[in-house]
Amino acid sequence: MADDATFTYNGGKVDPGETQNIRYGISETYLGDPVRIPVTIINGAREGPTVFLSAAAHGDELNGIEVVREVAHEWNLDDLAGTLVCMPVLNVPGFLAQQRYLPIYDRDLNRSFPGHETSTSAKRMAYRIFHNFVEPCDFGLDFHTSTRGRTNTLHVRADMSDPEVARLAQAFGTNIILDGAGPDGTLRGEATRRGTPTITIEMGEAHRFQRELIDEALAGVESVFAEYGLQETPTVRWPGWRTIITDDQEKTWIRADAGGIVDMHHDVGSLVEAGDRICTLTNPFKDDNVTVEAPFTGLLVGVLENPVVYPGNPLCHLVELDERVRRVVERQQSPQSDGGV
Structure with a gap:
């Protein structure tokens, strides 16, 4: 395989056929100890797209964590064509505190992308995540739940005016797609605007694992893998009916x-x-x-x-x-x- 199939990030690289589990430093605590996010990078032996899967940009949104972990560590990826960048917990400080926002000044990590290397704590964290693990990817899936005290049915949020985003959203195979550009500072919006088509998957409520929704989301990931040829066995999913909610509705x-x-x-x-x-x-x-x-x-x-x-x-x-x-x-x-x- 060509050398350019190696996935590189600041501080390391993952060659074709190799898997790495890393804890990547994105900040420091008040005591000067590192704040690290867990990242699993699976670089397949066959050529294909580079894809990121992310969850818990809001620290109390747990369903997506299990989706990303199961793909990275329970699926058989021996025949993977391409590279997976799996980030199950983006907001580690929020996850540890079991709260939505970063405990540091109560900032929203998912309004801080693409970040800035010399700005606020949140934007510095976002910068290191975005430029090392999001920007190098061809497309991405970002998993969320509703906020505390509310619940969402499984659905996708995507900018359907972008043909590549629309392809990705339809491949995931949910009944409902809410059409619209991601707000400024969101991982979905900023990644898409910078050439990495990304969708948000909303599923369930905060502070819990909901097995039925996790399984449905895993079926959506399989469907995306089939659409883009990352694996040969799954088929693209048709949910039975679909509605795209636009500004006209x-x-x-x-x-x-x-x-x-x-x-x-x-x-x-x-x-x-x-x-x-x-x-x-x-x-x-x-x-x-x-x-x-x-x-x-x-x-x-x-x-x-x-x-x-x-x-x-x-x-x-x-x-x-x-x-x-x-x-x-x-x-x-x-x-x-x-x-x-």
């Missing part, structure tokens, strides 16, 4: 107009009709109920898990479905349905 976070205790009447992933009661807000005496109704027919992509709110707190994330997809989802969610399409 209605989508909204429905927020509480009153404080109280929330009685949620629908699960995440449910189809609700315009006017359906999504949830009820009550006080401790249950004598002042406020009903929250769906403003349009759509799918609940995210819902509240922690049943207490202040006014303005989000209750659910509702997205509109086109008529064809809505009929398919209705059949699937009907009590008489066998789940088929």
Whole structure:
């Protein structure tokens, strides 16, 4: 294999046919001890793309950690064509504290990319991650969950105006793709703008492993590997139905107009009709109920898990479905349905 198939980073290299587990220094603690992120680099013996898999840019988002670990350490990658850069925990300080943001000044690592080598602590960390392990890649998958107290159905977020991002998003094989460019400073947005097409995979809630979602996400990774020829055996996944939520379709976070205790009447992933009661807000005496109704027919992509709110707190994330997809989802969610399409 040609010498240029060697994966290099500042401080080391991984030759074709070689695997390395490294702990890469990205910062230091107050005591001057190193802050290191775990990175597994598998460089296949056959030529192919270089791909990164990352998780826990927010330190309490755990589902993606298990996805990345299983790909790196449980899959048989003997026939890998290309290179995998697996980063299961980007935000090590947040992970150790089991909190979303970096404990250092409460900064968001996922608003700090591509970073800067002489700027804030967060941007210095982001710089070392980005320039060593993201920028050299051909594309990437970045795994997230909802924030604390909420949960998301499995879906992809991607800039579908970019053909290479669209190919990657569709190859992952989720029912729902939320179309839009990644915000400034996000790993997805900055990597894509700098030539490494990247998608975000949202799945479940923070602070836990959810096995069903992890398995679904692993099937998505297999599908991507098939699309790009990283492995020969898997096939590209078709989820049965797919909707791409664009700016032309209605989508909204429905927020509480009153404080109280929330009685949620629908699960995440449910189809609700315009006017359906999504949830009820009550006080401790249950004598002042406020009903929250769906403003349009759509799918609940995210819902509240922690049943207490202040006014303005989000209750659910509702997205509109086109008529064809809505009929398919209705059949699937009907009590008489066998789940088929």
